[in-house]
Amino acid sequence: MENINEYDKRNPASIEAYARKLIGKTFRQVCDEDDGTFVINTKTGVDYGTVEVSQVKRNKGNLGQLIEEKFFHYLCNSDSRPDFSEAGVELKVTPYKRNKNGTLSAKERLILTMIDYFSVVNEKFEESHLWNKSRLILLIYYLYQQDIKQNLDYKIGYTRLFTPPEQDVKIIKHDYEVIVEKIKEGKAHELSEGDTLYLGAAPKAATSKDRRRQPFSDILAKPRAFAFKSSYMTYVLNTYIVPGKQTYEPIIVDTAQDSFEDYVVSKIDSYRGQSIEKLGIEFDVNLEKKPKNLEAMLAYRMLGIKGNHAEEFEKANVVVKTIRIGSNGKIKESMSFPTFKFKELIKEKWEDSTFGNYLRETRFLFIVYKFDSEGVLRLRGCQFWNIPYEDLETDVRQVWEKTVQVLKDGLQIQVINGINYNNFPKASENKVCHVRPHGQNASDTDELPDGRYYPKQCFWLNNTYILSQINNELR
Numbered sequence: 001m002e003n004i005n006e007y008d009k010r011n012p013a014s015i016e017a018y019a020r021k022l023i024g025k026t027f028r029q030v031c032d033e034d035d036g037t038f039v040i041n042t043k044t045g046v047d048y049g050t051v052e053v054s055q056v057k058r059n060k061g062n063l064g065q066l067i068e069e070k071f072f073h074y075l076c077n078s079d080s081r082p083d084f085s086e087a088g089v090e091l092k093v094t095p096y097k098r099n100k101n102g103t104l105s106a107k108e109r110l111i112l113t114m115i116d117y118f119s120v121v122n123e124k125f126e127e128s129h130l131w132n133k134s135r136l137i138l139l140i141y142y143l144y145q146q147d148i149k150q151n152l153d154y155k156i157g158y159t160r161l162f163t164p165p166e167q168d169v170k171i172i173k174h175d176y177e178v179i180v181e182k183i184k185e186g187k188a189h190e191l192s193e194g195d196t197l198y199l200g201a202a203p204k205a206a207t208s209k210d211r212r213r214q215p216f217s218d219i220l221a222k223p224r225a226f227a228f229k230s231s232y233m234t235y236v237l238n239t240y241i242v243p244g245k246q247t248y249e250p251i252i253v254d255t256a257q258d259s260f261e262d263y264v265v266s267k268i269d270s271y272r273g274q275s276i277e278k279l280g281i282e283f284d285v286n287l288e289k290k291p292k293n294l295e296a297m298l299a300y301r302m303l304g305i306k307g308n309h310a311e312e313f314e315k316a317n318v319v320v321k322t323i324r325i326g327s328n329g330k331i332k333e334s335m336s337f338p339t340f341k342f343k344e345l346i347k348e349k350w351e352d353s354t355f356g357n358y359l360r361e362t363r364f365l366f367i368v369y370k371f372d373s374e375g376v377l378r379l380r381g382c383q384f385w386n387i388p389y390e391d392l393e394t395d396v397r398q399v400w401e402k403t404v405q406v407l408k409d410g411l412q413i414q415v416i417n418g419i420n421y422n423n424f425p426k427a428s429e430n431k432v433c434h435v436r437p438h439g440q441n442a443s444d445t446d447e448l449p450d451g452r453y454y455p456k457q458c459f460w461l462n463n464t465y466i467l468s469q470i471n472n473e474l475r
Contacts (some may be wrong), residue, residue: 185216
């Protein structure tokens with residue numbers, strides 16, 4: 001087994017070169033090849049020379065400790081310094097997965113460091129514990145496979161030093177300041193990953209009931225950590241780690257003076273008042289063919305993107321939604337989300353539900369169009385939006401919980417004049433959301449918990465609620 005003298009602990013390039021020897025190995029092989037030159041974790045006294053599979057499986061963080069102590073042979077530290085403090089390099093072991101279509105994506109967000117609500121409000125980004133831990137990261141990606149039962153048998157696929165590029169750092173810094181400002185406002189309990197773009201305030205608790213004090217409010221808040229979002233880590237994987245992968249077009253080519261969001265809003269606002277027809281001519285879009293998602297396509301063109309994917313949106317998991325306001329000032333359509341599977345929904349807990357997490361983690365870009373008195377559809381502008389904490393944890397939660405209960409009790413179905421009626425939550429019952437079909441047709445069904453089949457359903461945000469969330473100047 002290699003020993004600590006085979007790399008220079010003060011040299012990032014030497015550390016990276018040594019780490020390449022991990023590629024293609026499982027964590028079990030790393031353990032087996034170790035010659036017994038282990039170290040003792042001075043914090044806990046645990047001898048990692050005799051680490052057991054069960055220990056590693058209980059705490060996936062131990063995979064990182066295993067690499068630290070069985071491969072690099074250095075003491076784990078839990079202070080504010082990077083793992084390789086003399087080189088300024090932080091080690092992160094993180095999973096990726098191969099999707100059904102062959103593409104690669106990060107399996108989860110990358111936890112960087114816990115947020116200390118009391119100290120973070122006195123830190124500047126450039127001098128922060130966070131930036132100290134994230135300015136230079138040795139990423140060790142291992143392939144997650146569902147059929148592998150023991151964590152030790154996962155295989156390491158990639159190792160690479162990573163520094164966020166300059167344009168990303170600007171957005172990360174802004175995200176950091178958004179999070180800190182919310183804590184300063186006494187709203188640490190309302191933090192959401194949807195507040196920000198690349199850097200999120202991710203929940204990090206042993207149980208759903210864990211809470212911590214915050215400095216400017218008596219309300220206890222969930223423990224959270226600074227984390228790069230899974231969408232950002234997917235982009236990092238496919239752009240900087242895996243060689244030869246195709247990248248998306250950036251919205252900002254040169255360094256912008258404004259924040260990213262302000263830049264996007266100002267670019268789209270410069271076309272405000274123009275009709276769909278005029279925009280189609282300007283951007284050479286054939287309106288006669290009625291392209292799918294025409295309004296969203298035009299928004300990308302306004303931002304200088306030729307396709308329908310923007311680099312920054314992919315990194316930040318920004319979802320573009322177009323909204324049409326009628327000449328009467330109302331929105332006709334509610335906003336739909338992917339269909340859910342009945343049997344899977346009833347197994348979830350609200351705190352980690354698919355729909356709840358989607359709304360918690362997603363930032364939306366609303367592109368707003370409105371019909372004028374002549375019936376011409378014109379651009380009104382755009383706004384970034386994520387669902388307010390109270391709306392999510394009160395109204396959306398109530399609809400989600402009622403939907404689960406209805407399925408557990410047995411869905412009540414009536415067919416009147418060929419139309420299905422049920423007791424899922426209706427738009428009239430809740431100001432924020434409801435449940436109704438979203439299948440391709442009535443025969444597009446899913447199996448209920450009791451074995452019956454019923455048309456697929458999804459959660460919708462009410463049209464009246466969406467309208468209430470639109471900035472006054474865009475209505």
